[in-house]
Structures are given as C-alpha cells and as structure tokens.
Amino acid sequence: MPASARNLMPAAPTTHFVELGQSILYRAAGLLVVRKQFLALPVIGSVLFSLLLRRFHSAIGQTA
Incomplete structure (x- = not known):
C-alpha cells in the first residue's frame, strides 16, 4: 500500500x-x-457529519 x-x-x-x-x-x-x-468512530462520524451539513447548507443556499 502506498x-x-x-x-x-x-x-x-x-x-x-x-x-x-x-x-x-x-x-x-x-x-x-x-x-x-470505539471512541474514534463517533469522533470521525461527528467531523464528517458537520462537514457534510455545511456542504448541504451551502448547496441549499445556492438554489434558493
């Protein structure tokens, strides 16, 4: 693996x-x-969720 x-x-x-x-x-x-x-999973999930939520809000803002 590289x-x-x-x-x-x-x-x-x-x-x-x-x-x-x-x-x-x-x-x-x-x-x-x-x-x-066990603790890494919710931390990674929270970070990814917040990034995707921000992206979702910016996409909704562009269409409105």
Whole structure:
C-alpha cells in the first residue's frame, strides 16, 4: 500500500470498525482494549457529519 494511503487510513471509519470487530470477535477483547477504536468512530462520524451539513447548507443556499 502506498505511504500516502497508509497515512489517510486512520481517518477512515472503516479502519477502526474492522479493528474493533476483529478484536471483539476473534480475540474476545474487552472494552478497555478497544476503547481507542470505539471512541474514534463517533469522533470521525461527528467531523464528517458537520462537514457534510455545511456542504448541504451551502448547496441549499445556492438554489434558493
């Protein structure tokens, strides 16, 4: 995998979701072990939601 793609992957929610799921399903990891991935998902989701909401508002403003 190219270095640029490896540097962008921590910002993708799927990376954290896969790590979280594998840790729980395959290793029976507890919440203390997966807390980093567990907390990363709502943070990334909130950032993406706010960016898309801003984009949506600007698109609505241009049509009105």
